[in-house]
Every structure is written in structure tokens, then in C-alpha cells.
Amino acid sequence: MLLIRCPYCEEERPELEFRNAGEAHIARSANMAGESDDDFEKFFFIRSNPKGIIYERWRHIHGCARFFNAVRDTVTDKFVMTYKAGEPKPAKLPGASK
Amino acid sequence: MAKAAAAKAAAKTSASAASAERRPAQAGRSVSAKNVRVEVLPPAERMSLRAPEASVAALSKALGLTLPKSPKSSAVKAGRTALWLGPDEWFVIDEAGKDLLADCAKVSALHSAVGISHRNVAFTVAGPAAAAAINAGCPQDLSLEAFPVGAASRTILGKCEIVLLRTAADAFRVECWRSFSDYVFTFLSEAASDAAA
Numbered sequence: 642m643l644l645i646r647c648p649y650c651e652e653e654r655p656e657l658e659f660r661n662a663g664e665a666h667i668a669r670s671a672n673m674a675g676e677s678d679d680d681f682e683k684f685f686f687i688r689s690n691p692k693g694i695i696y697e698r699w700r701h702i703h704g705c706a707r708f709f710n711a712v713r714d715t716v717t718d719k720f721v722m723t724y725k726a727g728e729p730k731p732a733k734l735p736g737a738s739k
Numbered sequence: 740m741a742k743a744a745a746a747k748a749a750a751k752t753s754a755s756a757a758s759a760e761r762r763p764a765q766a767g768r769s770v771s772a773k774n775v776r777v778e779v780l781p782p783a784e785r786m787s788l789r790a791p792e793a794s795v796a797a798l799s800k801a802l803g804l805t806l807p808k809s810p811k812s813s814a815v816k817a818g819r820t821a822l823w824l825g826p827d828e829w830f831v832i833d834e835a836g837k838d839l840l841a842d843c844a845k846v847s848a849l850h851s852a853v854g855i856s857h858r859n860v861a862f863t864v865a866g867p868a869a870a871a872a873i874n875a876g877c878p879q880d881l882s883l884e885a886f887p888v889g890a891a892s893r894t895i896l897g898k899c900e901i902v903l904l905r906t907a908a909d910a911f912r913v914e915c916w917r918s919f920s921d922y923v924f925t926f927l928s929e930a931a932s933d934a935a936a
Contacts, residue, residue, distance in 0.1 A: 642878060649810065649825065649826050650810040650811060650892075651810050652810070652811070654879070655878035655879060657878050657895055658878070658894060658895060703893060703894055703895045703900050704892065704893055704894065705810070705824060705825035705826065705828070705893070706824070706825050706828070706893070707825055707826065
């Protein structure tokens with residue numbers, strides 16, 4: 642079983658307590674009614690689905706119930722790091738060679 | 740005339756309220772295995788409390804116990820237990836039957852207090868094999884180093900969400916939703932006999 646670190650509970654918890662909540666850092670337009678159809682499609686449907694590092698929202702639903710962000714490698718399924726919701730995308734990932 | 744009718748109606752309501760009988764789910768059920776005993780606990784007053792940082796001091800004063808601020812912790816005072824569930828969320832249990840909502844109603848600071856006394860059913864799992872019995876369906880590390888006495892957490896047991904509180908080195912309080920209580924009790928009974936083997 643994967644252990645995922647919850648930034649609010651400040652410890653690693655079993656994956657059964659968590660639920661994925663889609664890609665992170667997708668900003669909702671402040672003027673949704675003024676969005677063009679193409680822009681709305683990009684916001685609403687189009688996701689990056691990369692092979693490798695992905696930034697995701699996760700929810701500690703059977704724990705503190707908070708949403709947070711996680712950096713995960715889609716190839717190895719390894720969680721690189723997690724950080725609180727609202728915090729900016731980390732500029733440098735721990736253990737990254739570059 | 741209207742006043743008398745209203746008084747009569749009120750008397751009727753209070754009479755019917757007084758005759759209402761509370762039938763707690765799983766009342767009186769218990770199971771004993773070699774090293775662990777599972778028992779349903781008597782009804783208690785319960786409250787779900789949510790409040791921002793700025794209101795915590797006032798609420799702690801009104802409730803008569805300090806709301807815990809660190810993850811996975813709890814505070815106990817005079818039959819009243821407050822469990823940290825999230826950064827702005829607490830689960831408060833009063834086993835002495837005092838009205839938790841009335842205490843919170845005196846606080847003017849921003850908060851949300853919801854009475855959930857009848858929503859939950861609580862079990863106690865006690866004995867040397869208590870942790871092993873709960874670990875049959877709960878994936879958390881329940882060793883005394885990771886989950887000491889007083890530690891509390893919302894987590895899962897089998898297919899059901901529970902709130903777990905360690906009341907002693909070999910005793911836990913398991914809170915679950917009333918409609919799941921039959922499942923939880925059966926699960927813990929099976930787990931208890933497995934843990935005894």
C-alpha cells in the first residue's frame with residue numbers, strides 16, 4: 642500500500658484514506674460568461690495527461706478531509722512531494738537532478 | 740382564548756416528546772474473545788464543530804476544555820472529549836450528557852456547531868489484542884509510538900469511515916455512523932475472534 646504524506650496531518654497515511662481529485666493548478670476564469678468556447682473547452686475538458694511528473698489535487702477524504710496538491714510520477718506511481726492547497730507550484734522538486 | 744389554545748397545544752407537544760422512547764442502535768451488544776472485548780457504549784452528546792483560528796480561544800473557554808491544535812490529538816476534561824479532525828474541525832463528545840450546543844451558543848465568535856448525538860454509535864474495543872482487531876480493517880499504524888494514548892483520527896474500517904480514539908494503551912473508542920453500526924460491530928466481532936486466534 643502506498644503511503645501518502647498529508648500536509649495538514651503532517652504525516653504519511655495509507656492510500657485508502659485518500660482520493661484523487663484531478664489535475665492541479667487549473668485556474669477558473671474570473672469572467673466565465675465572457676470566455677470564448679475554445680477557452681472554455683481548454684479549461685473544462687483538456688488535461689495534460691503527461692507521462693512522468695504530474696501535478697494533481699488529492700483529498701484526504703477519510704482523514705482531515707482537506708484538499709491538497711501532490712506531485713506524482715505517472716510512470717513509477719511514486720509521490721515526489723505534497724503541499725497545501727493554494728500554495729504555488731514548487732519551483733524545484735526534491736531529488737530532481739536539474 | 741387563542742393563548743389558552745396555544746398553551747394546550749404546547750402541553751400536548753411536550754407530553755408526546757416526553758413519551759418518546761430512544762432506542763439506540765446495537766444497544767447492549769457485546770462480544771468477548773480471548774484477548775479483546777468489543778462492546779457498544781451508551782448514548783452520548785456529540786457535536787461537530789468548525790471554527791477558524793481566531794474563534795478557538797473563545798470556544799475553548801465556553802466548552803471548558805482546550806481544543807487541540809495539533810493533528811491526530813485530543814483533549815479530555817470532566818467527561819468531555821474534543822478530537823482534532825482537521826485544521827478547523829473538531830468532534831466533541833460529552834459522556835456526562837451536558838448540552839454542548841448550549842455552551843457554544845454563548846460564543847459570539849464565528850463558528851459552526853452541529854449536534855450529531857444521534858448520528859453516531861460508539862464502540863469500545865479493549866484488551867491486549869485491541870489494536871490487532873482494529874487493524875483487521877484499518878490501515879493506520881496503531882503502535883503506541885505512532886498512535887499513543889489520546890491520539891484520535893478519522894480513518895476507515897473495512898468499507899466504512901470511522902473516528903478512532905485511543906483511550907488507553909489497550910483500549911480504543913470507535914465512532915461510526917448509526918446506519919453503519921451493524922456492519923462495524925459485525926466486522927469488529929469477526930476481527931476480535933481472529934485476533935484472539
